[in-house]
Amino acid sequence: MQILSCPFCGPRDESEFHYVGEPKTRPEPANTVSDADWASYLWFNANPKGETSEIWLHLACMEMFAMTRDTALGTVLGSEALKRPTS
Ligand SMILES: [Zn+2]
Numbered sequence: 001m002q003i004l005s006c007p008f009c010g011p012r013d014e015s016e017f018h019y020v021g022e023p024k025t026r027p028e029p030a031n032t033v034s035d036a037d038w039a040s041y042l043w044f045n046a047n048p049k050g051e052t053s054e055i056w057l058h059l060a061c062m063e064m065f066a067m068t069r070d071t072a073l074g075t076v077l078g079s080e081a082l083k084r085p086t087s
Contacts, residue, residue, distance in 0.1 A: 006058040007081045020055040
């Protein structure tokens with residue numbers, strides 16, 4: 001069992017979290033992106049060894065946030081709320 005920290009709720013059991021993916025920028029405009037670039041955006045990840053930033057969802061509060069982890073050591077280095085657009 002591992003304890004992960006939600007920036008909104010604090011430390012919780014890992015079973016309350018779902019991995020969303022690596023932070024990516026959607027290629028735009030989508031109708032002009034090549035099939036290869038679109039497939040890369042959808043399906044391929046860098047999956048780096050060492051420190052990396054990932055997007056996670058806390059299922060208890062349904063908030064997504066960024067978590068920094070060291071994938072080689074399996075340690076969590078921090079988590080922070082995703083910035084929301086202001087309108
Ligand atoms: Zn939460």
